[in-house]
Amino acid sequence: MTDGGSALGGADASELFQLLRDGRPRTMTELATVTGLARSTVGLRLNTLTSLGLIGTVDPGLSTGGRPPRRVALIPDARLALAIDVGASHVQVGLTNLVGDVLLRRRAPINVADGPDPVLSRALAIADPLLEELGRSRTAIIAIGIGLPGPVHFETGRPSKPPLMPGWDGFDVPGWFRDHIAAPVLVDNDVNIMALGEHSRLEREVGHFLFVKVATGIGAGIISGGLLQRGAQGIAGDIGHVRVGRGAGVLCRCGNEGCLEALASGPAVASDLREDGLDAQSAKDVVALVTSGDLRAIQAVRQAGRDLGEVLAASISFLNPSVISIGGQMAAAGEHLLAGVREVVYQRAMPLATRNLQIMTARTGDRAGLIGAGMLAIHHALSPRGIQALDDAASF
Amino acid sequence: MTDGGSALGGADASELFQLLRDGRPRTMTELATVTGLARSTVGLRLNTLTSLGLIGTVDPGLSTGGRPPRRVALIPDARLALAIDVGASHVQVGLTNLVGDVLLRRRAPINVADGPDPVLSRALAIADPLLEELGRSRTAIIAIGIGLPGPVHFETGRPSKPPLMPGWDGFDVPGWFRDHIAAPVLVDNDVNIMALGEHSRLEREVGHFLFVKVATGIGAGIISGGLLQRGAQGIAGDIGHVRVGRGAGVLCRCGNEGCLEALASGPAVASDLREDGLDAQSAKDVVALVTSGDLRAIQAVRQAGRDLGEVLAASISFLNPSVISIGGQMAAAGEHLLAGVREVVYQRAMPLATRNLQIMTARTGDRAGLIGAGMLAIHHALSPRGIQALDDAASF
Structure with a gap:
């Protein structure tokens, strides 16, 4: 292909391709009807995608008679x-x-x-x-x-x-x-x-979604209107330094006081537990104590959940998501963290915003x-x- | 036009039209090149838009010779x-x-x-x-x-x-x-x-924008990734009931305590001023007192700005906007409200998020x-x- 022709051929081939991304095989006639392009044009553009190796002809299988129409589809393992x-x-x-x-x-x-x-x-x-x-x-x-x-x-x-x-x-x-x-x-x-990972594995299509990572730090990924929102400087979802009520006097490494991260992150909870004489340095240690059934660790994680819930209640007012997934190492503490989150969210956020809100542990775990x-x-x-x-x- | 033909003709006519929405006149050749459609097809589709009365031929004006090409453009006052x-x-x-x-x-x-x-x-x-x-x-x-x-x-x-x-x-x-x-x-x-109104009148294109109305109630409109975000139940931006630090013990009409609206709305500030013996029932009265130079009113509005700033600091962490416009009746108190907002936002939000952040009074005023x-x-x-x-x- 040559310069201008290639540019246009490619752009239009990609339009056809967007249709095929769902994996469903389609005939040339279907593609021509949906795009409004002439059959000959569809043919040329399918050639482009075929030569890129992205689509292929699908075995027509059994036919009730006559010559079955050629159908094309995305080849998932092409690349x-x-x-x-x-x-x-x-x-x-x-x-x-x-x-x-x-x-x-x-x-x-x-x-x-x-x-x-x-x-x-x-x-x-x-x-x-x-x-x-x-x-x-x-x-x-x-x-x-x-x-x-x-x-x-x-x-x-x-x-x-x-x-x-x-x-x-x-x-x-x-x-x-x-x-x-x-x-x-x-x-x-x-x-x-x-x-993005967790969102792609939700049971249904969710347009407004919040993913919260709770580990050494605390941060959120925001999907609004079906799209990941990065914000003006790419730092949307940087919720670790939102101030929470319990935080007066608690200094954060950012220089402010009362930040969510200084109270509810893995190291913050571990530090609280050390004051109680327990041996905990990290989120992993905290989760191990919770899993072993240590009541002080369970209470500390639940309180971290409440602090997180305070910030999430505000985020629910802003963004009105329908699903919030909580991941990161601390999510392995499971229902104890979530119980604290839910306790505060359902008390604080407006009923209309929480009526159909699902708050859950990220199902993709460490593969998210x-x-x-x-x-x-x-x-x-x-x-x-x-x-x-x-x-x-x-x-x- | 008939059924299927009309549906496709229309859909494609609209594609051409999206190009013309900027108001710039274009020749058939330009439109054919950009869309990759045949000139004859472009002609047919322009006829659809012309018959809808949305586009027209532009006077070619003076020509340096030869027959000037026909150019078409959106007719702003067509409808x-x-x-x-x-x-x-x-x-x-x-x-x-x-x-x-x-x-x-x-x-x-x-x-x-x-x-x-x-x-x-x-x-x-x-x-x-x-x-x-x-x-x-x-x-x-x-x-x-x-x-x-x-x-x-x-x-x-x-x-x-x-x-x-x-x-x-x-x-x-x-x-x-x-x-x-x-x-x-x-x-x-x-x-x-x-x-939407304020966003359409900003000096430059802004992808991440927050509009805050402060009047009898307090609410926000959110534009992320260039699109208005309504959230899952259409209540994104409902920030009036986010709890603020100063709010312990202050009951809100929603049943919770410490809501932003119960502290910083027009009626809330008016109520504070009445306790000081001033005659104020509404946002309008508050603004009148501020305009007349009343120091107690100015201080009360500035404190309302601080409360609002606390919630906006959190919203900045979530959404990372580049412009925040404050409108609604209380915005008429001008710099006094904004001074309180800025005081808390610049102290609380992360420096990267506020470095290029513009916080201003809505320029569209009561026309927004x-x-x-x-x-x-x-x-x-x-x-x-x-x-x-x-x-x-x-x-x-």
């Missing part, structure tokens, strides 16, 4: 997304197909403070054997999605003054991958990708970030712009 | 939107053109508690002479936008248990208009339409709702779905 979920002390790497199923995943210890090159190299070193296991190579990767434990400037894929990640500030993460894999790289903060990184990559790759870019690349 | 802003004690009625300019408007006292029929009849009785003044009739109206002072189920246009509006609960507002004007009717709550009702109507009428409906209606 793969590489999903990388970077935490402070571990990295999870996975491969997903084009509908977001995680085909393989592996977890390894890292130290994010070692800086971008060691951490990203480690992730790639995990990805290669996974690819091999599937009998594929790096060229099968259509896009890469990465979550990082800190603020990220989404448009450029560069971390933006991340407190836990020395050496990462302003680092060109997509640029680093360019030398290794020829695919677009989408970078976002970990809570946003967890929100990995699933979300995959979804982020696929959404981009299969968007009109993504298809256009694929077609442009193929024409060189 | 009108009827905008109605219903308050508790007044109604504003206006006519806007297709780009949202308010051509004429009029205000009249009503009592919303009289019920829907008297109030809506009054609005229509105001609209007719306005139409006449412009030399137009009801058939010129392409859509009707209405704001009501209570919760509205946006999809059906029915008020939903509005506390100040007896007789309106569940009333079919669009149905009422059907007997009078053949045009789609969009109904939303007053704060949402004020947000009217402008927004017009924008709501136009957005709907000129959307692909709206154009399709126009075309369907024209084919009968």
Whole structure:
């Protein structure tokens, strides 16, 4: 294809493709009817998508007679997304197909403070054997999605003054991958990708959704009107430093006092328990004590839930979500954390806003970030712009 | 046009039309290039829009020679939107053109508690002479936008248990208009339409915007990712009942204590001033005292600003907006209210979120709702779905 023709052919091929993304096979006639394009035009554009390897002809199966019409459909395993979920002390790497199923995943210890090159190299070193296991190579990767434990400037894929990640500030993460894999790289903060991951696995379509991560820090990912909302500076959902009632006099590492994070995060609860003479340093220790049935730990987690509930009651007034999922390490304390949240939310928020509100523990557990990184990559790759870019690349 | 053909022709005509909505004239060649449609197809579809009266040929003006190409453009005054802003004690009625300019408007006292029929009849009785003044009739109206002072189920246009509006609960507002004007009717709550109105008049394009109305009640309209967010039950932005720190022991009409509205609304501040021996019943009285330079009133308004700032600091953490506009009657107290808001917001919210945040008094003043009702109507009428409906209606 040539310049202008390619640009237009690609753009329109992608329009057709948006129809096929649901996985349902369709005949040329159906596609022509729905798009209003001439059959010949549909044919040309399907050729583009076929040559990109994204769609294929479906076996017509048994026919009642006559020549069955040719039907085309998305090929879910045509390409793969590489999903990388970077935490402070571990990295999870996975491969997903084009509908977001995680085909393989592996977890390894890292130290994010070692800086971008060691951490990203480690992730790639995990990805290669996974690819091999599937009998594929790096060229099968259509896009890469990465979550990082800190603020990220989404448009450029560069971390933006991340407190836990020395050496990462302003680092060109997509640029680093360019030398290794020829695919677009989408970078976002970990809570946003967890929100995407959990949202994609809800039982029904939910337009207004809040994901809350409670671990070393506390943050939220917001989906409004069906879309992830990053806000003007990409820091929407940064609820860890909202002040809560119980917080007077409690100093936070941000310099303010009474922040949610200083009261209800894993380390904050662990610190309270240490004052009671218990041995707890982290969210993990707190959850272990709760699981062992320690009453003081259960009470402390429940109180953390109440503090969180106070902030969530306000967020419900703002955003009016229909589902709130609570994830992160502290969510493993299960119903005790949620009981505190519900206690305050149902007391504080307006009845109309809570009548149909579901508050639950994230069902994707520790896979939320990995699933979300995959979804982020696929959404981009299969968007009109993504298809256009694929077609442009193929024409060189 | 006939059935299937009309549906597709209309849908595609609307696509072309979305290009023309910016008001810039374009040639057939430009339109064919951008859409990828054949020139003959573009011609057919432009005929649809021309027959709907929405576009016209632009005078080519002076040419350097040869036959100048025919250019088409939106005709802003081709049709009108009827905008109605219903308050508790007044109604504003206006006519806007297709780009949202308010051509004429009029205000009249009503009592919303009289019920829907008297109030809506009054609005229509105001609209007719306005139409006449412009030399137009009801058939010129392409859509009707209405704001009501209570919760509205946006999809059906029915008020939903509005506390100040007896007789309106569940009333079919669009149905009422059907007997009078053949045009789609969009109904939303007053704060949402004020947000749309103010947002449409900002100096630059703002994707993440918060409009706060402070009057008898307190509420917010939220624009995230460029779209008004209504939430799952249509009550996003209902911030009047978020608890604030100063509120312990202060009972709210909702039954909870410490709600923002119970401390910072017009009646709440007036009540505080009465305790100081001042004569103040409403937001209007408070503003009059502030304007006259009364120090106690100024201090009370500034404290109301601090209370509001506390809730806005949390909302900034959630939504990360780049502009917050404060409107409603209390906004007429100007910088005194804003000073309190800013004092708390800059102390409480994270620096990254406030670095480029603009907090200002709404520039559209008491026209915010009217402008927004017009924008709501136009957005709907000129959307692909709206154009399709126009075309369907024209084919009968």
